[in-house]
Amino acid sequence: MPQELLLQVSPEIAANELLLKDYIGKQIKVSPKEIQHVSILKRSIDARQKTIKINLKVSVYSNNEPFQETKFQLPEYKNVATAQEVIVVGAGPAGLFAALQLIELGLKPVLIERGKDVRGRRRDLKAINVDHVVNEDSNYCFGEGGAGTYSDGKLYTRSKKRGDVTRILELFVAYGATPDILVDAHPHIGTNKLPQIIQDIREKIIECGGQVLFETRVTDILVKNNEVQGVVTQKGESILANKMILATGHSARDIFELLDRKKIFIEAKSFALGVRAEHPQSLIDSIQYSCDYRGELLPPAPYSIVKQVGGRGMYSFCMCPGGVIAPCATSPGEVVTNGWSPSKRDQATANSGIVIELKLEDFKPYAKFGALAGMEFQKSIEQKAWHLAGETQKVPAQRMLDFTKNKVSATIPKTSYVPGTTSVEMGQVFPGFLTQILREGFSEFGKSMKGYLTNEAILHAPESRTSSPVRIPRDPFTYEHLQIKGLYPCGEGAGYAGGIISAAIDGEKCALMIGESLNKKTSNTK
Numbered sequence: 281m282p283q284e285l286l287l288q289v290s291p292e293i294a295a296n297e298l299l300l301k302d303y304i305g306k307q308i309k310v311s312p313k314e315i316q317h318v319s320i321l322k323r324s325i326d327a328r329q330k331t332i333k334i335n336l337k338v339s340v341y342s343n344n345e346p347f348q349e350t351k352f353q354l355p356e357y358k359n360v361a362t363a364q365e366v367i368v369v370g371a372g373p374a375g376l377f378a379a380l381q382l383i384e385l386g387l388k389p390v391l392i393e394r395g396k397d398v399r400g401r402r403r404d405l406k407a408i409n410v411d412h413v414v415n416e417d418s419n420y421c422f423g424e425g426g427a428g429t430y431s432d433g434k435l436y437t438r439s440k441k442r443g444d445v446t447r448i449l450e451l452f453v454a455y456g457a458t459p460d461i462l463v464d465a466h467p468h469i470g471t472n473k474l475p476q477i478i479q480d481i482r483e484k485i486i487e488c489g490g491q492v493l494f495e496t497r498v499t500d501i502l503v504k505n506n507e508v509q510g511v512v513t514q515k516g517e518s519i520l521a522n523k524m525i526l527a528t529g530h531s532a533r534d535i536f537e538l539l540d541r542k543k544i545f546i547e548a549k550s551f552a553l554g555v556r557a558e559h560p561q562s563l564i565d566s567i568q569y570s571c572d573y574r575g576e577l578l579p580p581a582p583y584s585i586v587k588q589v590g591g592r593g594m595y596s597f598c599m600c601p602g603g604v605i606a607p608c609a610t611s612p613g614e615v616v617t618n619g620w621s622p623s624k625r626d627q628a629t630a631n632s633g634i635v636i637e638l639k640l641e642d643f644k645p646y647a648k649f650g651a652l653a654g655m656e657f658q659k660s661i662e663q664k665a666w667h668l669a670g671e672t673q674k675v676p677a678q679r680m681l682d683f684t685k686n687k688v689s690a691t692i693p694k695t696s697y698v699p700g701t702t703s704v705e706m707g708q709v710f711p712g713f714l715t716q717i718l719r720e721g722f723s724e725f726g727k728s729m730k731g732y733l734t735n736e737a738i739l740h741a742p743e744s745r746t747s748s749p750v751r752i753p754r755d756p757f758t759y760e761h762l763q764i765k766g767l768y769p770c771g772e773g774a775g776y777a778g779g780i781i782s783a784a785i786d787g788e789k790c791a792l793m794i795g796e797s798l799n800k801k802t803s804n805t806k
């Protein structure tokens with residue numbers, strides 16, 4: 281049996297195999313030459329003290345312990361070309377992983393996606409960044425891979441209760457992600473690597489007999505006697521099936537409106553709202569690592585911060601070290617921010633959403649919209665930002681310290697947000713109570729993280745698509761919609777996920793529930 285050890289070592293030792301073998305040899309009193317291989321099982325950085333340490337969990341193979349590299353195999357997929365069809369609307373992480381799971385179950389996914397394939401999306405992202413033109417079907421949120429494609433690809437979820445995180449990580453590795461994601465405490469893939477992984481997943485779906493339809497927007501859901509019959513697309517085509525996974529994400533406002541119009545039960549859901557803050561990465565490194573220069577051995581530092589301000593949680597969200605702020609609007613006439621980073625996280629800036637939890641009562645001014653009140657509130661903020669910044673994809677911006685002092689910034693330096701910035705008093709974007717909490721909150725953050733509250737940091741507004749403003753309620757045991765038989769609300773848009781991993785897990789679970797209702801089983805059936 282290989283020997284498992286928990287170690288705390290310097291970054292130099294952690295990064296160098298020979299030094300690590302030497303160190304382990306001393307610990308277990310064997311010659312480093314006798315150590316054939318060291319497998320890293322878990323890796324995290326402990327930056328709480330001035331001297332930074334790397335925590336490692338390792339498996340040590342000595343001469344008489346043969347080491348064999350684990351190859352992550354794809355599951356056994358069936359050929360489903362002629363099998364029963366299940367409609368999956370939305371090719372984000374939830375829809376893609378649902379489709380793969382359906383194939384394992386011997387069911388044929390018909391995956392319907394309003395946007396373009398992952399390569400085709402690029403042109404439309406350029407149009408937003410350069411020409412300020414938002415394509416309502418192809419943007420940072422819509423298209424193959426969904427909102428996850430041009431994301432940071434952070435693969436950790438706060439909720440371990442949701443399901444088998446390791447299975448999803450291993451599937452990502454089997455589809456080409458670096459095995460490091462199985463080891464790191466805070467794994468991430470990076471925007472540059474995600475497109476190929478997503479394309480490989482799609483090719484597998486097609487190879488197994490599944491169907492993938494791009495540039496096909498669902499405009500109606502066919503229902504008879506409270507049972508799903510199929511969907512209608514913008515081309516006027518009907519696609520029929522009596523099982524359907526609805527995984528359209530948190531930005532599919534037309535789907536929420538459709539459900540509301542058809543009196544299919546949905547409810548308002550709270551979400552979080554705020555700004556995206558950008559600091560020089562070197563500044564965050566110096567705060568987090570207590571050093572002037574991070575060096576080559578440590579990754580760009582992340583941060584995570586949460587405070588109670590004015591009776592509400594204010595916290596960092598989707599922090600991207602070495603990353604870029606992206607224009608994530610899904611319709612013309614609105615401005616939305618989010619962040620991504622490449623696998624190396626080698627950009628000069630660090631950005632993070634800094635958001636405040638909303639309450640359902642905050643949506644009262646929009647009560648006439650019923651279940652869509654939160655969505656209308658969200659839309660109004662995004663539209664206000666668009667007007668304030670000059671009715672392009674430029675974003676309202678203000679220096680952080682200036683914001684806390686209610687002072688319009690005289691200048692805004694170039695930030696990573698490519699369409700550009702307009703200097704405004706940020707308070708104009710938000711209702712007064714939110715501005716007040718943000719102001720106080722940044723002052724509190726500055727006390728906990730010395731150097732964080734600075735005019736070197738630029739705020740961009742709004743960060744508004746933190747999660748879905750609507751829930752599509754489903755039975756907690758069967759995952760079927762409470763009212764419509766055969767409809768399986770899924771992923772972030774339905775209110776059951778909050779990131780790539782949890783959306784993928786939810787996609788698999790919805791597929792498994794359909795399998796169960798049809799008496800289909802796989803090795804993954806719990």
Ligand SMILES: Cc1cc2nc3c(=O)[nH]c(=O)nc-3n(C[C@H](O)[C@H](O)[C@H](O)COP(=O)(O)OP(=O)(O)OC[C@H]3O[C@@H](n4cnc5c(N)ncnc54)[C@H](O)[C@@H]3O)c2cc1C
Nearest residue numbers: 370372374394426427428431433434498529771772779780
């Ligand atoms: C820039 C950015 C960075 C992010 N970074 C991270 C990160 O690092 N880590 C993380 O965990 N999460 C991140 N997220 C969030 C993450 O991407 C989402 O939580 C996740 O993608 C949700 O998955 P989903 O499948 O439920 O929905 P989505 O990914 O939103 O997918 C929904 C899909 O449905 C399609 N669709 C919508 N309406 C229709 C229709 N009418 N007909 C047909 N198709 C339709 C859309 O085009 C889309 O492709 C980021 C998001 C963004 C925008």
